[in-house]
Amino acid sequence: MIKIENLSKSYGNKSILKNINLSIDGGQIYGIVGANGAGKTTFFKCLTGIEDYYGSITSSFSSLKNNTGLLLTEPDFLSKLTGREYIVLMCNARNQDYSDLDKKNIFDLPLDEYASHYSTGMKKKLALLAILMQKNEVFLLDEPFNGVDMQSNLILSDIFLKLKELGKILLVSSHIYSSLTNICDQIFLFEEGELSSGFTKSHFSKLESEIKSGFKKDIGILGL
Numbered sequence: 608m609i610k611i612e613n614l615s616k617s618y619g620n621k622s623i624l625k626n627i628n629l630s631i632d633g634g635q636i637y638g639i640v641g642a643n644g645a646g647k648t649t650f651f652k653c654l655t656g657i658e659d660y661y662g663s664i665t666s667s668f669s670s671l672k673n674n675t676g677l678l679l680t681e682p683d684f685l686s687k688l689t690g691r692e693y694i695v696l697m698c699n700a701r702n703q704d705y706s707d708l709d710k711k712n713i714f715d716l717p718l719d720e721y722a723s724h725y726s727t728g729m730k731k732k733l734a735l736l737a738i739l740m741q742k743n744e745v746f747l748l749d750e751p752f753n754g755v756d757m758q759s760n761l762i763l764s765d766i767f768l769k770l771k772e773l774g775k776i777l778l779v780s781s782h783i784y785s786s787l788t789n790i791c792d793q794i795f796l797f798e799e800g801e802l803s804s805g806f807t808k809s810h811f812s813k814l815e816s817e818i819k820s821g822f823k824k825d826i827g828i829l830g831l
C-alpha cells in the first residue's frame with residue numbers, strides 16, 4: 608500500500624502538482640493520463656524520491672524506494688555500459704541473482720553491445736527487464752508502450768497483468784488510451800496539477816468524454 612497525502616511540487620515558482628491525495632493497493636493496475644506537461648513524470652519522480660516535494664508519501668514497505676522500479680519514458684545509459692553490465696548493476700543493487708540472465712533475456716536484446724547504442728525500443732525493453740529482474744513490489748511505468756514494437760507491446764500487457772496477479776502495485780502512464788483501458792482497474796486524470804478522483808472500468812467512457820472536452824481548439828481552422 609502507498610499513501611500519498613497533500614503532495615505538492617513546484618519547479619521554481621511554477622506549480623506542477625497541487626495537493627494530491629491518493630491511496631494505492633497491491634494487485635491493482637492504475638492508469639495515469641494527462642496532457643503533455645501535466646506532471647505525470649514529475650509525479651513518478653516524487654514517488655521514487657528522485658525529486659523533492661511537499662507533503663507525505665508513506666507505504667507498507669520498509670523502504671518504498673528500494674522496492675520500486677521506475678521505467679522512464681526515455682531511459683538513458685552510461686556510454687560504455689553494455690546491456691549485460693546494466694542488468695548486473697541493477698540486480699546487484701537489490702541483491703538479486705542474474706546468473707540465468709541469458710535465459711531471462713525474453714526480448715532477445717544484444718546484451719553484449721553498449722546499451723547507449725540500442726534503439727529507443729530496445730532501451731525501454733532493457734530498462735524494463737532490469738526492474739523485473741530486481742523483483743520490485745511497485746512498478747512505476749512511464750509510457751511503457753511508446754516506441755516498443757507491436758509484438759512486445761502485446762507481451763508487455765501480459766507481463767503487467769501477471770504482475771497484478773502477483774499482488775504488485777502498478778502505476779502506468781500512457782497517451783495511448785486503449786493501452787490503459789485494456790489493463791487498468793482505475794484511471795486517474797492529471798489536470799492543471801490536480802488528480803481526478805479516479806475512473807473505474809464502468810466509467811472509462813466518461814473519462815474519454817472528459818479528455819476530449821478538454822480540447823478547446825477548432826480543427827476547422829486547418830480547413831478540416
Ligand SMILES: Nc1ncnc2c1ncn2[C@@H]1O[C@H](COP(=O)(O)OP(=O)(O)OP(=O)(O)O)[C@@H](O)[C@H]1O
Pocket residue numbers: 618623641642643644645646647648649650680
Ligand atoms: N527539472 C525540471 N525543471 C523545471 N521544470 C520542469 C522540470 N521537469 C519538468 N518540468 C516541467 O514540469 C511540467 C511537468 O512535466 P512532466 O514531465 O512531469 O509532464 P508529463 O505529464 O510527464 O508530460 P509528457 O506527457 O509530455 O511526458 C512541465 O511543464 C515541465 O516543463
